Each structure stands twice: as C-alpha cells, then as structure tokens.
Amino acid sequence: MMQSMGSEFIQFATDAPLPELAWQFDSNRIEIQSFDSEPIEAPEICSEVDEHLGDWILNTLPSVLPIQLGQALPKTIGFAFPEMPNWGIKSESEKQASDKQPDKSLPALFDPKEPKELAGSPKSGFPKITRMRPPGDLVRLEDRLYYVLQPPLETIVQSAKLTFPFQPFPYQMEGIAFLFPRAAAILADEMGLGKTMQAITTIRMLLLSNELSSVLLVCPKPLVTNWVREFRQWAPEIPLAVIEGDLHKRQWIWNNPQAPVKIANYELLMRDRDLIDSGELQFDLVVLDEAQRIKNRNSTTSEIVRSIPRSRSWALTGTPIENSTEDLVSIFEFLSPGYLRDDMHLKSMGQATRDYVLRRTKDKVLTDMPPKLFRPADLELTGEQRASYKAAEEEGVVQLSEMGESVTIQHVFELVLRLKQICNFDPATGASAKLERLEADMDEIAASGQKAIIFSQWVESLDMIGSKLERFNPLYYHGRIPSNKRDGVIDQFKNDPSRKVILMSYGAGAVGLNLQFCHYVFLFDRWWNPAVEDQAINRAHRLGVKQAVTVTRMMSVDTIEQRIHDVLEEKRELFNSLFAETGTPKNLGLSQKEIFGLFGLNIPRQAKAA
Amino acid sequence: MNYPGESAKHEQKRMETTKQKTISLGFLTVRKHPSRGYFGGFLVLNLLARPLEFHCTLPVQPTRAQQILYGATLDEFISGEQIARALILKAKSSLEVVFTDTLAALSGRHVQETPLIAIDGSWERSENTIGHPVSQGHELKSISALDYRFSVLSQYESDLQRIHALFHKNDSSIDLIEPFGRIEEALLEAHPAAKAA
Known part of the structure; x- marks a missing residue:
C-alpha cells in the first residue's frame, strides 16, 4: 500500500517547494511538523491532493498531525450611503396603475424582439456614459466613493425623467459632472458653449436630489431676463425669484423661502448690502455669472459677493483672465480665500487651479461647429480723415512732450481716443472710409436676406452709423437704452425681417446675448482687449449657429489703430503659447509701458512709481 | 466537521433579520493583481441604480498552503468562498x-x-483594469435576456427565475453592466495599488 499509493504522496510532497514544511516519511507513518503556522486538517489536504490518497492516509496511517486551513474571511471595509430621493419618478399610485401583469406565456424580459431600453446604454439616446469624479480637495474615502459610485449622469437624467429642450452635448454633460460635486469651481468655457445651460442643469439636479435648497445667482443687470428665460427653458419646474423692486419688496424676496433660486444683479447687491450683512441670509450655493466682474478684489462688488454666507461657490466666466493672473486670484478669493497668491509662479498657479477650473474651447469640443471667418478690412483713411488725423496727432504728441514728467496715462488715453474717433469719422466733414465699406457690405448682406451686428465703443459713432444705414432699419443696443427695453430690442431684431442690423456697444452687447441667427459681425472699431472683442463676436458664433459667422475687423492703416492692433496680436500669440502649456493666460490688454509706447514716449518716473 | 458554508448560513440568517426591506441588487467583482493579490468589490444599488452600500476587501494574498492545496481551484476558492x-x-x-x-x-x-x-457584457474599461481570476469551467446553466447572458452553476438553475420575477415585477430599466465600471473606479479609489502594472 505504501509503495503503490504513498509514492504519489511522497512525490507530491517532495516536488512541492515547501520550505516551511517538514515532512518525514517512515514505512507507515508521515509526520508533518508545521505548515505556515496554521494547522491543516488531514482530510482537507487529501480531498484536494488525491482522493485515494486521503482514504489511504485516514485508513492506513494511525498517527497524523491535523493541520487546519484558517476559516477566517478576508477583511473588508464598507460604507452605506443615503439613498437619493426618487426625484421625478412616478408616485406609488401611478406606478400601481401602470404595473404590468406578468405574462405567463412568454415573459417580455426574455423576448429578444422586445429589447428593453437600458438607462445609460447607448440605446437610451446618450452616446456615452458621463461619470462624476470627486473633486481633488475631497479627502475622506467615504465622501469620494459617494460620488464615484453615483450612476452616470445619463442614468440619473433618465430615471428622474428630466427633459431638456434639446439633448445636451457630451462635453456639456462633462461640465455638469464637473460642477455637481464641487463646492468651489470655475466653469470657464469659451463663450457660446453653454455655460448657462450647464449651470442651470446642475442646479436643477442638485435641487431635485435635495443636496441644495437655496441658490443665489448673481449676474450683470442686463442679463437677468436672459437667465430667467434660460431657467424656464432648462428647468421649468424650479421656482425663481428675481430680486427687484423697492426695498420692502426686495427684503421680502431675499427672505422668501418659496423660491429656491434667487437671481440678483451685481448693481443691486450694493444697495442691499445691509441685508446681506445682516446674518439672516444663508445660501447653499452662490453662482457668479460673468465673474470677471469681481476681478478687482478691492471693489465694493467683490467685497459684497465674498461676504454672502454660502456653502458652495461657483464662478462662470469665459474670460477668467482678462488682463493678468491677478484677475484669477481675485475670483479665487470668492471661491476659496487665500488659496491663490499674486506672487505664485504661473506654472504653480496652473497646477493649483487645475482641479477647480474647467475650460473648453469650441475648436476642441465642437469640431463640427461652423467656423468663424475673420475678414480683415484694412482701410485707408479718406483724404479728409487723414488731414484731420495728422493734425491731431502732431498737435497731441507735441503737447504730451511739452508736459514732460507731469504727463499721465490719462493724457495719453485722451489722445488715443481722439485719434481713434477720427479713424471712425472725420470730425469736420463726417467722412468715413469704414462707413463706405460697411454700407457696401450691408447692401450685399441685406440682399441675401441676412442680418448683421455692428460693434463700436462709442454711442456717438453708433448713432452716426445708424443715420447712414436708415435703409436697413437699424436697432440700437447700448448703455443709453433702458434695460427694461433691451429684451424688446433683441426680440425685434430676431423676429422682424425688416430689421437688418443692430448697432451695439461693446459694454452692453458683449456678454450673455444669444444672437446665433445672425451670421455677420462688424467690429467698426477695436476694443482695448481682444477678450472683450471675442465675447462680442461670440454673441453670434455660439451653439445653435447654423452657418459660418463672418467677422469683419475694420482698421485704419498707418494709424493708432494699427499700432494697437500690432501690439495686441503679438500678445495674443504669447497668450496662446502660454495657455497651451500652463492652462493660464497672461496679460492680454495693454500695459502702461505699451500705451506710452504707442507714441514713442517713455513712462515718466512719476507714473512708474504709481 | 462543519462545511464552511454551514456557519455562513447561520451567520447570514442572523444578519437577514436586521436587513432593510427595500429591493436592492448586488454587483460583485473580483480582480486579481499579478503581485498584490485579489481585490473584491461589492456595490449594492436600488432599482434606480443609486448606490446604497459599497464594500470591498483588503487585498487578499493566499497563503502558500492555500496555493498548493487548492491548486487550480485557488481562484474559485478565494473569489467565491x-x-x-x-x-x-x-x-x-x-x-x-x-x-x-x-x-x-x-x-x-x-x-x-x-x-x-x-x-456577460462589455463596458468601457480603463487602462488601469486588472484581470479577473480564472474559473475552472464548471457546468453552467445560461439564458439570454435583454442584452445580456446570465449564467449560474447548474445546481442553482432556479436562481435564473429570480431575474425574471425581479425585472418583470419592478419594471426596472437598470443597466446591469455599467455598475461594474463604478466598482472598478471605487476599487481604484480605495486601493490605488490595484492599478494594472
């Protein structure tokens, strides 16, 4: 027996590399001295090694040291999560009424001809799954897992039966997944990618899941009605309250718990500062639209928004940096005070902000969006304009030079503005090379049934343009148009086929408007900062645009306009290279040195010290 | 000697008395890292696919004795039992x-x-996905339903009926594959070392 059966066992024991085990084979006895500090029960060994051998060991060998395999189960860690409410799911009674009776013949579930639509699957209409990612500053594993383990957004949307006016783009779902778990965030998508929709949908989902109950949205005054309209479109079931009216009315609205979303404008916050500072208000979330409004952290507006008691803070802006990284630091003073410092190295700042800022550009996410076609209109001044320009420049430069050390940047600005105005219209005769070109272009645009937006930085210029374009039935949208009439102007431009052109100032028309039905934009004169020009252009070139947008940038050659243009283009190239590398842009506007340099002047010592 | 399952049955009965009575589904995965051992993750969802619980094991390294004595069945022993x-x-x-x-x-x-x-099913796995333990190919009973193929050990064929009863009765449209992606993400959060080499 030992020879026939035991040889297998001996072979097994000998071949197996068991340094921790000491085997002893006698004629009819096996001794196992130890086994990895845990005893093994003989029958278990044998059942795995050799059934016959087991019998042999049990029946033949009288003395076996039992060794047991440990029965301890692996150690686990676990978490239970609060169950989210059922949101828009049918009530119990509705559910009972629509309950299907089981089909005894052939269960529908198993019928390949009736495939069930699965939440989150490609069949459900969403081409991809969008998962929430926990923010980097969330430390506890349980908190992180709470977000990691939530269903994909598409599943939540479907199970909650949330409807949208149109299916969001995948990058917009990513934006919602970015905002949803964050207490501090900047959504810095390029203009026209739908920041408003992403913010509203996230707010909607957070309200429906009871993660929020009170939200304050602060935006520039002209955009309040736009936000109201967008909320009605994207979250029609969410009650809104616009903070407006006299003090008593505003006081009531501020404290009205019936409306979970309140909309205020920046200007109004100044008036209601006492209410905000009273300590009676508390918001789960404060959202700043066009957050570049607080880029000056010492401004009263910035101080007030920072003082609003809140749990979460989001900033929406297409231009988180308009002039310098200090703009971004100021926005972070609202999001997370002290997190960024002005003296941080650009690269460190880029790394520090990476988890808080989401920025996408159209060329990256909307590869099939019609392009922007830039058409430079480099124009020679008319004879009258050139004469006026030359005289004004020579006189101005002489004056500046004579001022010596007492010259200030304001003096230089005044000269720049005077020259730029001459580039638009000759002050004596009203002659304008730009207008001649514009009229010719407008004839063509109107003849093809299209409309155009014309931007200028001066209302006076807009008025002069309008008077020459009467045949196109122009509309005006600038700072002198009362805010309660502005929506009507936009509606008219959109719906009245006879209104072929709208004249806008950069200040009033550069942000928040959706004019994607218009495919021609004219920049009659140039703004100081390309970021503002981009915002203006993107009123037309935004989501929903059906065809390419043609942007005509008018510039008078051999003038101050060309000198400014050259400096800004150089800086734009620098910005593009820095932004690609670090995610944070540099100063895009003109520095003091560059402004003085427009006329070949050096910065006076006095201005340097300032 | 008690079969290991016996004590488990007693323990389970005791725990069941305290369990909540809402309908929930479990999703279990076991992954095997070439050097760090086995990782188990278990996600409990309600019928709306919302998470109720998550449990995971610490990395399980079989002992040398287990490696030898369970041989080719080691993966099944560690993963299942x-x-x-x-x-x-x-x-x-x-x-x-x-x-x-x-x-x-x-x-x-x-x-x-x-x-x-x-x-069975496919989902978009990340590059960090580590492999599954190996099954020895026991006799299985399978059915195809929805977009899936369900399999059980042949001696538990009646379990398949539970699927029909469950989904027919509750009219759930939960995606049964997607939760495994969540478990993978959660395992990587809980055990960053579980990433593929």
Whole structure:
C-alpha cells in the first residue's frame, strides 16, 4: 500500500517547494511538523491532493498531525450611503396603475424582439456614459466613493425623467459632472458653449436630489431676463425669484423661502448690502455669472459677493483672465480665500487651479461647429480723415512732450481716443472710409436676406452709423437704452425681417446675448482687449449657429489703430503659447509701458512709481 | 466537521433579520493583481441604480498552503468562498440577487443563500483594469435576456427565475453592466495599488 499509493504522496510532497514544511516519511507513518503556522486538517489536504490518497492516509496511517486551513474571511471595509430621493419618478399610485401583469406565456424580459431600453446604454439616446469624479480637495474615502459610485449622469437624467429642450452635448454633460460635486469651481468655457445651460442643469439636479435648497445667482443687470428665460427653458419646474423692486419688496424676496433660486444683479447687491450683512441670509450655493466682474478684489462688488454666507461657490466666466493672473486670484478669493497668491509662479498657479477650473474651447469640443471667418478690412483713411488725423496727432504728441514728467496715462488715453474717433469719422466733414465699406457690405448682406451686428465703443459713432444705414432699419443696443427695453430690442431684431442690423456697444452687447441667427459681425472699431472683442463676436458664433459667422475687423492703416492692433496680436500669440502649456493666460490688454509706447514716449518716473 | 458554508448560513440568517426591506441588487467583482493579490468589490444599488452600500476587501494574498492545496481551484476558492461570501454577508440591504462579472466567484453560491448570477457584457474599461481570476469551467446553466447572458452553476438553475420575477415585477430599466465600471473606479479609489502594472 505504501509503495503503490504513498509514492504519489511522497512525490507530491517532495516536488512541492515547501520550505516551511517538514515532512518525514517512515514505512507507515508521515509526520508533518508545521505548515505556515496554521494547522491543516488531514482530510482537507487529501480531498484536494488525491482522493485515494486521503482514504489511504485516514485508513492506513494511525498517527497524523491535523493541520487546519484558517476559516477566517478576508477583511473588508464598507460604507452605506443615503439613498437619493426618487426625484421625478412616478408616485406609488401611478406606478400601481401602470404595473404590468406578468405574462405567463412568454415573459417580455426574455423576448429578444422586445429589447428593453437600458438607462445609460447607448440605446437610451446618450452616446456615452458621463461619470462624476470627486473633486481633488475631497479627502475622506467615504465622501469620494459617494460620488464615484453615483450612476452616470445619463442614468440619473433618465430615471428622474428630466427633459431638456434639446439633448445636451457630451462635453456639456462633462461640465455638469464637473460642477455637481464641487463646492468651489470655475466653469470657464469659451463663450457660446453653454455655460448657462450647464449651470442651470446642475442646479436643477442638485435641487431635485435635495443636496441644495437655496441658490443665489448673481449676474450683470442686463442679463437677468436672459437667465430667467434660460431657467424656464432648462428647468421649468424650479421656482425663481428675481430680486427687484423697492426695498420692502426686495427684503421680502431675499427672505422668501418659496423660491429656491434667487437671481440678483451685481448693481443691486450694493444697495442691499445691509441685508446681506445682516446674518439672516444663508445660501447653499452662490453662482457668479460673468465673474470677471469681481476681478478687482478691492471693489465694493467683490467685497459684497465674498461676504454672502454660502456653502458652495461657483464662478462662470469665459474670460477668467482678462488682463493678468491677478484677475484669477481675485475670483479665487470668492471661491476659496487665500488659496491663490499674486506672487505664485504661473506654472504653480496652473497646477493649483487645475482641479477647480474647467475650460473648453469650441475648436476642441465642437469640431463640427461652423467656423468663424475673420475678414480683415484694412482701410485707408479718406483724404479728409487723414488731414484731420495728422493734425491731431502732431498737435497731441507735441503737447504730451511739452508736459514732460507731469504727463499721465490719462493724457495719453485722451489722445488715443481722439485719434481713434477720427479713424471712425472725420470730425469736420463726417467722412468715413469704414462707413463706405460697411454700407457696401450691408447692401450685399441685406440682399441675401441676412442680418448683421455692428460693434463700436462709442454711442456717438453708433448713432452716426445708424443715420447712414436708415435703409436697413437699424436697432440700437447700448448703455443709453433702458434695460427694461433691451429684451424688446433683441426680440425685434430676431423676429422682424425688416430689421437688418443692430448697432451695439461693446459694454452692453458683449456678454450673455444669444444672437446665433445672425451670421455677420462688424467690429467698426477695436476694443482695448481682444477678450472683450471675442465675447462680442461670440454673441453670434455660439451653439445653435447654423452657418459660418463672418467677422469683419475694420482698421485704419498707418494709424493708432494699427499700432494697437500690432501690439495686441503679438500678445495674443504669447497668450496662446502660454495657455497651451500652463492652462493660464497672461496679460492680454495693454500695459502702461505699451500705451506710452504707442507714441514713442517713455513712462515718466512719476507714473512708474504709481 | 462543519462545511464552511454551514456557519455562513447561520451567520447570514442572523444578519437577514436586521436587513432593510427595500429591493436592492448586488454587483460583485473580483480582480486579481499579478503581485498584490485579489481585490473584491461589492456595490449594492436600488432599482434606480443609486448606490446604497459599497464594500470591498483588503487585498487578499493566499497563503502558500492555500496555493498548493487548492491548486487550480485557488481562484474559485478565494473569489467565491472567501471574497464573495465575506462581501455579501456584509450587506445590510435585503438583496434580491447578486450579479457578478467574475465567473470564478460563482462558487460563492455554495456558501450563502443569495442567488449569485454571472453576467456577460462589455463596458468601457480603463487602462488601469486588472484581470479577473480564472474559473475552472464548471457546468453552467445560461439564458439570454435583454442584452445580456446570465449564467449560474447548474445546481442553482432556479436562481435564473429570480431575474425574471425581479425585472418583470419592478419594471426596472437598470443597466446591469455599467455598475461594474463604478466598482472598478471605487476599487481604484480605495486601493490605488490595484492599478494594472
């Protein structure tokens, strides 16, 4: 027996590399001295090694040291999560009424001809799954897992039966997944990618899941009605309250718990500062639209928004940096005070902000969006304009030079503005090379049934343009148009086929408007900062645009306009290279040195010290 | 001698008395890292796919004795009788059924009462995904339904009926594959070392 059966066992024991085990084979006895500090029960060994051998060991060998395999189960860690409410799911009674009776013949579930639509699957209409990612500053594993383990957004949307006016783009779902778990965030998508929709949908989902109950949205005054309209479109079931009216009315609205979303404008916050500072208000979330409004952290507006008691803070802006990284630091003073410092190295700042800022550009996410076609209109001044320009420049430069050390940047600005105005219209005769070109272009645009937006930085210029374009039935949208009439102007431009052109100032028309039905934009004169020009252009070139947008940038050659243009283009190239590398842009506007340099002047010592 | 499953049955009965009575589904996965051992993850969802519980094991390294004595069946022993059993027993929710993407874990059905059903399907796995333990190819009973193929060990064929009863009665449209992606993300959060080499 030992020879026939035991040889297998001996072979097994000998071949197996068991340094921790000491085997002893006698004629009819096996001794196992130890086994990895845990005893093994003989029958278990044998059942795995050799059934016959087991019998042999049990029946033949009288003395076996039992060794047991440990029965301890692996150690686990676990978490239970609060169950989210059922949101828009049918009530119990509705559910009972629509309950299907089981089909005894052939269960529908198993019928390949009736495939069930699965939440989150490609069949459900969403081409991809969008998962929430926990923010980097969330430390506890349980908190992180709470977000990691939530269903994909598409599943939540479907199970909650949330409807949208149109299916969001995948990058917009990513934006919602970015905002949803964050207490501090900047959504810095390029203009026209739908920041408003992403913010509203996230707010909607957070309200429906009871993660929020009170939200304050602060935006520039002209955009309040736009936000109201967008909320009605994207979250029609969410009650809104616009903070407006006299003090008593505003006081009531501020404290009205019936409306979970309140909309205020920046200007109004100044008036209601006492209410905000009273300590009676508390918001789960404060959202700043066009957050570049607080880029000056010492401004009263910035101080007030920072003082609003809140749990979460989001900033929406297409231009988180308009002039310098200090703009971004100021926005972070609202999001997370002290997190960024002005003296941080650009690269460190880029790394520090990476988890808080989401920025996408159209060329990256909307590869099939019609392009922007830039058409430079480099124009020679008319004879009258050139004469006026030359005289004004020579006189101005002489004056500046004579001022010596007492010259200030304001003096230089005044000269720049005077020259730029001459580039638009000759002050004596009203002659304008730009207008001649514009009229010719407008004839063509109107003849093809299209409309155009014309931007200028001066209302006076807009008025002069309008008077020459009467045949196109122009509309005006600038700072002198009362805010309660502005929506009507936009509606008219959109719906009245006879209104072929709208004249806008950069200040009033550069942000928040959706004019994607218009495919021609004219920049009659140039703004100081390309970021503002981009915002203006993107009123037309935004989501929903059906065809390419043609942007005509008018510039008078051999003038101050060309000198400014050259400096800004150089800086734009620098910005593009820095932004690609670090995610944070540099100063895009003109520095003091560059402004003085427009006329070949050096910065006076006095201005340097300032 | 008690079969290991016996004590588990007693323990499970005790735990079931305290379990909540909402319908919930379990999703179990076991992954095998070439050097760090086995990782088990278990997600409990309600019928709206919302998470109720998550449990995971610490990395399980089989002992040398287990490696030798379980031989080719080691993956099934660790995945089913050890990890699946440990995780399912931790659930506080009342589980209708546990789905697994790990065939080797089906042996866990021997040692606990909740139906354990393997499910085939594909989902977008990240580059960090580590492999599954290996099953020895036991006799399985399978059905195809929806877009899935469900399999159980042949001696537990009746478990398949639970699927029909569950989904027909509750009209759930939950995606049965997608939760495994969540478990993978959660395992990487809990055990960053579980990333593929």
